[in-house]
Amino acid sequence: MKRESPVVLAEVPAAIEVLSAHKTYPNGTVALKPVDLKIAEGEFVTLLGPSGCGKSTLLKMVAGLLAPTDGRLLLWRKPVDRLDETGKRLAFVFQSPTLMPWASVQANVRLPLDLAGVPRAEADARVAEALVLVGLARFAKALPRNLSGGMQMRASIARSLVVQPQLLLMDEPFGALDEITRHKLDSELLQLWRQKKLTVVFVTHSIHEAVYLSNRVIMMAARPGRVVEEVRIDEPYPRSPDFMVTPRFAAYARQLQDSLLRASQDGDEEPAR
Numbered sequence: 001m002k003r004e005s006p007v008v009l010a011e012v013p014a015a016i017e018v019l020s021a022h023k024t025y026p027n028g029t030v031a032l033k034p035v036d037l038k039i040a041e042g043e044f045v046t047l048l049g050p051s052g053c054g055k056s057t058l059l060k061m062v063a064g065l066l067a068p069t070d071g072r073l074l075l076w077r078k079p080v081d082r083l084d085e086t087g088k089r090l091a092f093v094f095q096s097p098t099l100m101p102w103a104s105v106q107a108n109v110r111l112p113l114d115l116a117g118v119p120r121a122e123a124d125a126r127v128a129e130a131l132v133l134v135g136l137a138r139f140a141k142a143l144p145r146n147l148s149g150g151m152q153m154r155a156s157i158a159r160s161l162v163v164q165p166q167l168l169l170m171d172e173p174f175g176a177l178d179e180i181t182r183h184k185l186d187s188e189l190l191q192l193w194r195q196k197k198l199t200v201v202f203v204t205h206s207i208h209e210a211v212y213l214s215n216r217v218i219m220m221a222a223r224p225g226r227v228v229e230e231v232r233i234d235e236p237y238p239r240s241p242d243f244m245v246t247p248r249f250a251a252y253a254r255q256l257q258d259s260l261l262r263a264s265q266d267g268d269e270e271p272a273r
């Protein structure tokens with residue numbers, strides 16, 4: 001007699017499914033060859049690769065900011081433009097904090113809620129909570145010009161958190177910061193990710209940042225942009241900065257360095273179409 005299949009343990013649902021999605025810009029640039037990628041709820045996935053490999057293009061397609069030339073992108077099993085049907089929300093964090101210079105930190109962070117017509121009392125409560133989460137509670141009334149680069153980025157992250165997203169898409173958010181500040185914000189981001197049970201897709205040029213933060217690193221190559229490799233970082237969380245001085249960290253960094261080198265060389269051999 002045929003045996004019953006074993007009980008299937010509850011699978012972690014996919015937050016993101018990229019199904020043969022590719023992008024050619026109107027000027028003919030093949031920014032991304034077909035990509036197939038599944039990201040489970042709660043993962044921290046990093047997109048790493050040389051300049052021009054299509055990291056931002058892929059992230060913007062996941063956000064629904066850019067339509068693929070062909071293929072599909074699903075968030076919680078629905079096309080990206082029907083995210084509201086899933087009861088989930090996403091937020092996008094850009095490299096530049098893009099704060100309104102004339103408005104206080106508090107008003108900047110409240111902006112998405114004002115635009116969505118959230119009542120003032122509720123909005124203020126959510127802003128206060130977000131400012132505490134990013135360590136800016138004392139600077140609610142400050143103007144952006146009086147904040148350091150790292151603090152401005154914290155304000156930008158707070159602005160993304162007030163919409164209470166389940167998915168955070170971050171395009172080189174700490175790329176313009178000095179190394180010490182970047183490490184600090186990386187650690188804070190990991191805490192937020194765990195505390196809020198977020199799914200994060202994070203674009204970076206930094207191998208060290210990718211190893212420190214991610215469950216999984218997606219390596220991409222340029223000319224034309226494509227996914228070439230995937231590396232799992234099997235290191236438990238919470239990860240402290242001490243992880244960065246371990247032989248395991250060095251081994252992962254080396255593996256990614258080799259992969260990045262291969263990805264860069266591949267691109268030189270294959271001309272863009």
Ligand SMILES: Nc1ncnc2c1ncn2[C@@H]1O[C@H](COP(=O)(O)OP(=O)(O)OP(=O)(O)O)[C@@H](O)[C@H]1O
Nearest residue numbers: 025027029031050051052053054055056057058225
């Ligand atoms: N609007 C556009 N029109 C035409 N080509 C574009 C456009 N945006 C990006 N590209 C090109 O598409 C390719 C992929 O760009 P993309 O910005 O996605 O790469 P990236 O990996 O994020 O690069 P970087 O690391 O430098 O930010 C590049 O060759 C880029 O020049």
